[in-house]
Amino acid sequence: MCVALDDEFAELQQILDEGRLYPVFQPILDFRVRAILGYEALIRGPEGSSLARPDQLFAAAARYQMSLQLEHACREASLRAFAGQRLAGRLFLNVTPGCLLDTRLMNGHTRELLNELGIAANRIVLELTENEQITDMPGILEALLHYRGRGFQIAIDDLGEGFANLRLWSELRPEFVKIDKHFINGIADDRIKFHFVRAMQDLAEIGNASLVAEGIEREEDFVCIRDMGIACGQGYFIAYPEAYPVRLLPRRTVSALDQQSLALSPMTGGPGKLPTARTLLKMIEPVHMHASNAEVIDRFEADPSLDVLPVVQGTQPVGMINRHSMIDRFARPFRRELFGRKSCELFMDHAPLIVDQHATIQELAMMLSLAPKHYLLDGFIVTGEGQYMGVGSSHDLMGTITEMQISAARYANPLTQLPGNVPINEHVDRMLAAGSPFVAVYVDIDDFKPFNDTFGYRRGDDVIQTLARLLCEQVDERLDFVGHIGGDDFFIIFRSADWEMRCWETISRFAEAVANLLGIDERLRGGYMAENRRGELSFQPAPTLSLGAVRVGPGECESHREVAAAASAAKKQAKKRARTAGTEPAGGSLFIERRRIGAGELAVCRSSLN
Missing domain, CATH: 3.30.70.270 (Reverse transcriptase/Diguanylate cyclase domain)
Structure with a gap:
């Protein structure tokens, strides 16, 4: 038995020393805009290893008091793979309370790594798991205040699995709350689960948090969650976790989304025609992510009416460049000489608001009201089947909403x-x-x-x-x-x-x-x-x-x-x-x-x- 344990310890140590952790990414769908919000990073051991499965890997680390060392290695492997693939949107990183309080996470190493990889802190969501009991709540709150101050967002995992995460929700006020898959599996046929999730939704609205329904495996549950108005979803029906994850929603997911829920507000533009993101679309010729900063500056200088420039990789949007931010950067001495020939990817927003052409005006308005303030200035990118179509502005969105309100008032009792x-x-x-x-x-x-x-x-x-x-x-x-x-x-x-x-x-x-x-x-x-x-x-x-x-x-x-x-x-x-x-x-x-x-x-x- 001792020999077996010694072999296991040696294998674990070798995996960490040689960087043989294997991250996979599962997409998280934002129902409100019919687009991928980001990816959750999940870790695997080397294929063929006795520690290939994550439960075996983390159990072994716990036996040898190497859990924090493993978590740090997982975080670095996930960040490097995420950056290496240039995945769009946010990255959800699982973090235990113990790791959150560890000095190695707060000593600036993570910030240095993000700078090295070119990942903005506001694209990282620290997903607090309930794998271990929290004994220092004041310390956790102080740590999260530290991370929020640097741009990170917070999520709590497996809501409904225990009472502790209800307290976490009330204490931490996270930006995202993940609903345990027990309440999602079969929700379309189970009234009790439906009402439990409805209660969670009411709490989320009060706390200004976005709910993520985990474990969606059936189309019926997917449609039910969508029609309930839950913000986001994750599960096998949307996409499996993979080392090289999907960047566009699978056809069956798009088909389920196309079973349009019916809006309840009065129409504009005639019966049956609900304004969508497509009605706000303006075609702006995008720039490729390998275009230089000097080219971007030239575009802005040639067209004073151009407020933003979308950035694409092929036909897929990957970023947005704000005119005022870009020109302000290059107004400083020697900036054009230092950065003019470098890729515009350096200064673009890697997590722009990307919406499907069928996203409704109400969904867009709700999304923008909860999003960071810079989205109100930058607007949003409109896609069709994941391909770039154009951009929309918050100004036009507000104008359309005003028209709808006037129309509603005209026909109201x-x-x-x-x-x-x-x-x-x-x-x-x-x-x-x-x-x-x-x-x-x-x-x-x-x-x-x-x-x-x-x-x-x-x-x-x-x-x-x-x-x-x-x-x-x-x-x-x-x-x-x-x-x-x-x-x-x-x-x-x-x-x-x-x-x-x-x-x-x-x-x-x-x-x-x-x-x-x-x-x-x-x-x-x-x-x-x-x-x-x-x-x-x-x-x-x-x-x-x-x-x-x-x-x-x-x-x-x-x-x-x-x-x-x-x-x-x-x-x-x-x-x-x-x-x-x-x-x-x-x-x-x-x-x-x-x-x-x-x-x-x-x-x-x-x-x-x-």
Whole structure:
């Protein structure tokens, strides 16, 4: 046994001495811009070695108190391989708390290595793993403050694996948080996992962090994560870790991304045409990464309107050069003589914002709001299937967003500010064109007119605004759409799986809200005394809700008119049920059209429209 251990120690020492560590890189996809954000560096031992697998390698290092030595060797091997391949974007480096506090990491060696390799510190993300217990939290916080001050970003790994990393999140405020693969595998079919991740997403928004879903292996989970609005993803479905990783997204990943999720905001540019990065594209002739700095300066001097120059390797964008930064550098004495003939790669931004042409305006705006400030000045590079197409500016993006907001305001209901009939119809037509199943729910307030006549339009407006607020609270803003048809009529397009529960919760909460608008005696009686249409004093019930719901599958309706007619018919059934059977215990009525909206029902819908 001792001999075996001695052999293992010797092999480990040889691997470290001879630099035989074997880094592989796994791409991390940014869903928001449909592009590779960067790569996580993973380490392997030499092929054919008993320490080839990372678990064996790190276990051996732990047995001989060589873990820190191994980590430092892993970091250097990963950085050299990353720089040697000129990989774009960020590099995620795994770091244990012990290594983070080690003086060898803070003594300037890493900074010297980055300078030697030409890698900017803001491209490095230190990914803190939970392989060992943190015993010195103040020391960790101080160390991370040190690294952040030098441009590094922070990530915590395997969120959900233990309680310790929840504390890390609250204490460290990382830029990236990785969700443990347990919660990602099967999330499309598991409501519990879905809601766990949704809760993590809410925390991420509050903490201004980007979530990375790890372990995506199935297309169903990939699409679910994308539609939830999770920022980034990583896993075998996107790409396997390789020594020479993919630089362009694989075809199956692009195909899954092309199953476009439907935006919920009103359109500009006509029905069904959502502005994307392509609409902001301006063609600027790029420079090759081997072009000299003098050539770049000449381009800027020849065209005063040129603010940035994209840099490409072949047809793939690899960097961006800012006009003011470049000219400022060369305004200093002897800079042109010293650096004029050197490659422009020396001064370019190696991690520009690169987005796919299909990235939506909303996704771009969200990305820029979370990105470093220099992206607002530099703008972004637009690609098609990974190939350079042009650049877009933040100025044009803001102008487009302003136009969209003006358009949304033009068609919004003035009382509730919710989308009115035009955006409602456009959204239904988009859903139908995409062949996406949904549930249309027509919402109407019963006995609203007597209440409005008795208590005045101001109290009536309070009821309508209360309902609008409740509807917005009950839907999932990333999946569902709420519109205000007019008066006391509302329309919801649900894609949430638990839509029926949300409907009943709305009915219940509306009943409670209306009761609070009445006096104690009126609340106990469930209504109030008022004049009816004949001028006679009679009892009037408190306003309640009637909801008519219709499931719409792919190909079952041709236009928003048919959906509106079917939902209106369901709403009438809900009101009839409330009148004939009395108000249901929850304080309202929900009628669900159980029949398939097929040819027979469509004929009825169409005849009702003629």
